[in-house]
Amino acid sequence: MSFNSGIELDPDRVSTRSTGRRGAAIGGGSVVAVIAVMLLSQLTGVDLTGLVSQDDGGSAAQTGSSSIDTSMCTTGEAANTYTQCRMVATAESLDAVWGEQLPAQDGRAYAKPDFVLWNGNQVSTACGSASSAVGPFYCPGDSTVYLDMSFFSDMESQLGANDTPLAEEYIVAHEFGHHIQNLQGTMSKTDRSGTGADSDSVRTELQADCYAGTWVHYASTTIDPETGKPFLNKPGDEEIQTALDAASAVGDDHIQQRSGAGVDSDSWTHGSSESRVRWFKTGLEQGDLSACNTFAVAASQL
Numbered sequence: 001m002s003f004n005s006g007i008e009l010d011p012d013r014v015s016t017r018s019t020g021r022r023g024a025a026i027g028g029g030s031v032v033a034v035i036a037v038m039l040l041s042q043l044t045g046v047d048l049t050g051l052v053s054q055d056d057g058g059s060a061a062q063t064g065s066s067s068i069d070t071s072m073c074t075t076g077e078a079a080n081t082y083t084q085c086r087m088v089a090t091a092e093s094l095d096a097v098w099g100e101q102l103p104a105q106d107g108r109a110y111a112k113p114d115f116v117l118w119n120g121n122q123v124s125t126a127c128g129s130a131s132s133a134v135g136p137f138y139c140p141g142d143s144t145v146y147l148d149m150s151f152f153s154d155m156e157s158q159l160g161a162n163d164t165p166l167a168e169e170y171i172v173a174h175e176f177g178h179h180i181q182n183l184q185g186t187m188s189k190t191d192r193s194g195t196g197a198d199s200d201s202v203r204t205e206l207q208a209d210c211y212a213g214t215w216v217h218y219a220s221t222t223i224d225p226e227t228g229k230p231f232l233n234k235p236g237d238e239e240i241q242t243a244l245d246a247a248s249a250v251g252d253d254h255i256q257q258r259s260g261a262g263v264d265s266d267s268w269t270h271g272s273s274e275s276r277v278r279w280f281k282t283g284l285e286q287g288d289l290s291a292c293n294t295f296a297v298a299a300s301q302l
């Protein structure tokens with residue numbers, strides 16, 4: 001989804017962290033990744049994409065420790081050119097959409113999450129330390145979305161989803177969806193330690209997908225308060241399809257198939273490809289938070 005060239009961005013909407021070359025300091029072994037994942041799981045707030053099961057620590061070794069420069073991220077053109085600027089613009093659009101929709105639809109005030117772009121070995125959070133193998137995640141303890149800048153190339157190379165702008169934006173919008181759930185109290189009310197196709201974990205993730213779709217529903221009509229222009233141009237069907245492809249790629253069954261393991265729905269934490277696409281579409285088509293209540297539907301409708 002392309003950003004309107006006339007919008008104005010604030011590079012300070014994101015913060016950046018660089019922590020050294022990936023794999024160099026801690027060995028980059030999958031055991032390290034698994035430990036990091038377990039730590040996060042125990043401390044809650046984790047959003048595992050499943051990449052850990054395939055990450056041998058070397059898949060993105062070219063990712064260095066260079067700092068992430070967002071100083072040029074001031075315009076829609078920059079957002080359409082540079083990934084880090086697209087992250088800034090996506091966050092600002094999400095802030096604008098949820099700043100309107102959360103009060104209007106749910107009677108709650110919206111408070112912005114922090115958004116950290118990082119590269120390197122690991123990142124320290126209120127939910128514990130995470131390695132880049134974890135994938136993007138939201139930590140309710142510090143109300144922060146963490147996104148490793150190497151994730152999008154991993155998404156393409158390991159999960160087979162084309163790394164397109166709207167696919168990237170879907171990932172960010174999904175993590176902001178967890179922040180909305182946190183504001184709604186859902187994060188603290190649900191038991192996300194369990195797994196399985198109808199577990200609270202999966203219901204939480206599918207609702208975040210639905211909220212991501214809800215953002216797309218409003219993103220091309222919600223106005224940048226700085227300029228009076230919409231943040232985004234209305235996405236075409238082909239662009240939408242790339243987001244649906246990304247949602248499908250991060251389905252548990254697809255990830256299990258890619259990793260060579262058999263499909264085992266008892267271990268699912270995020271839901272099937274089909275479910276993730278369907279709930280994203282529900283938000284996209286309806287723009288109605290109440291239609292995203294994955295906790296209210298029978299297991300057969302997840």
Ligand SMILES: [Zn+2]
Nearest residue numbers: 047174205208
């Ligand atoms: Zn999630």
